[in-house]
Amino acid sequence: MKIAVLSGKGGTGKTFVATNLARSAERCVYLDCDVEEPNGHLFLNGPLLSSSKVSLPIPKVNESLCDGCKKCVDFCRFNALAFVQNRVIVFDKICHSCGGCKIVCPQDAIYEVDREIGQIESRTYKNTQVFTGKLLPGEESGTSIIHELFDKIKPEDSLVIIDAPPGSACVVMDSIKDVDYCILVAEPSIFGSHNLKMVHELVKLFNKPHAAVLNKSLGEDNPSKDYCIENNIEILADIPFSQELGKLTAEGKLVVEYNNEAKELFKDLLDKIYKEVRI
Amino acid sequence: MIIGIPADKEDKNSPVSGSFGRAPFYFIYNDETNEVEFAVNDAAKAQGGAGVKAASLIVEKKVDTIITPQLGENASMVIKAANIKMYQSKEGSLMDNVLYLKDGKLEQLGNIHEGFHKS
Numbered sequence: 436m437k438i439a440v441l442s443g444k445g446g447t448g449k450t451f452v453a454t455n456l457a458r459s460a461e462r463c464v465y466l467d468c469d470v471e472e473p474n475g476h477l478f479l480n481g482p483l484l485s486s487s488k489v490s491l492p493i494p495k496v497n498e499s500l501c502d503g504c505k506k507c508v509d510f511c512r513f514n515a516l517a518f519v520q521n522r523v524i525v526f527d528k529i530c531h532s533c534g535g536c537k538i539v540c541p542q543d544a545i546y547e548v549d550r551e552i553g554q555i556e557s558r559t560y561k562n563t564q565v566f567t568g569k570l571l572p573g574e575e576s577g578t579s580i581i582h583e584l585f586d587k588i589k590p591e592d593s594l595v596i597i598d599a600p601p602g603s604a605c606v607v608m609d610s611i612k613d614v615d616y617c618i619l620v621a622e623p624s625i626f627g628s629h630n631l632k633m634v635h636e637l638v639k640l641f642n643k644p645h646a647a648v649l650n651k652s653l654g655e656d657n658p659s660k661d662y663c664i665e666n667n668i669e670i671l672a673d674i675p676f677s678q679e680l681g682k683l684t685a686e687g688k689l690v691v692e693y694n695n696e697a698k699e700l701f702k703d704l705l706d707k708i709y710k711e712v713r714i
Numbered sequence: 715m716i717i718g719i720p721a722d723k724e725d726k727n728s729p730v731s732g733s734f735g736r737a738p739f740y741f742i743y744n745d746e747t748n749e750v751e752f753a754v755n756d757a758a759k760a761q762g763g764a765g766v767k768a769a770s771l772i773v774e775k776k777v778d779t780i781i782t783p784q785l786g787e788n789a790s791m792v793i794k795a796a797n798i799k800m801y802q803s804k805e806g807s808l809m810d811n812v813l814y815l816k817d818g819k820l821e822q823l824g825n826i827h828e829g830f831h832k833s
Contacts, residue, residue: 508770511763512761513761513762513763514757514760514762514763514764514766514767515763515766516766517766517767517769517770517773517792517795518770518773519770519773519792519795519796520795520796520797524791524792524795526763526766526788526791529762529763529766529788
């Protein structure tokens, strides 16, 4: 079972929910797909076991074979190639690594070399196997790192929790497209409900079963709760705003290890998710 | 000398466009023959890599000097590789800027911005 935890904005508590949920399971694999700013390993903080590079193929041109036909330049819809002073210039960061230029070159003058864009780190913390995707600063898209993170899942892994990036862009779509269930984490504000609406529209588009977890609730006045009720989104948990939980989290601690109420809450949340997915 | 300037309108008395890569036209002026051309910039509506494509058009048109308010990183790589001179535009029309250049009143372009790329 693969569960993605997502939200329309940063700071709602995706990592809070995902890491504490992971710790509440008997065994779990946790994928940190928030590759621009992964921080799940600060909570699930086992020692680093391994780190592997993630690379993308980038075209290079063998100038002795290139006859300047410019078919590659014309083919590239991302405009990653330019033909200047009788030679092709490749713009690595614009390239989407589709390989099309190599295919259309009639002279076989294009070959590919790997360019590192990030890493995947592996750790084990108690019951949880932690995989962290890290995109190098200045790189534009982490989707390939997310694809490689999903390759880490083995058929025998019964529970996988995916900590998705914030928002609803390509990296989020890649983080949810292969999951069985989505948990939408939302804050009790108008801004929070707007962001909830964005991810809600996304999970509907992907036909994913989903439910909400309200975080940092301050009582009855909660626009995110109103949105859930109006749109028939089941609320699996309503986590009250608590200085204690905030303090524990700020110290890099998992609340389920220190606070009994939180422990019960997350256990209950996990049970509900299991039931939901089985239906 | 063939001069290229980003333009919003096909009118040599219109102002210089604020963007290089996404300008709808380029005013191309040959100062030996006084020939004037407005080249349509297909890159203006490109999803990404507009600077590269636009600069390639400038190269294709055999422009050797550009006058622009600013230039992105990727476009500048193409422009530099083609040994095209870059000057900073001043307030005024396209034709005014051609005259400023001839009078030596324009400075070489120093600030290359990182572009406004979207992934």
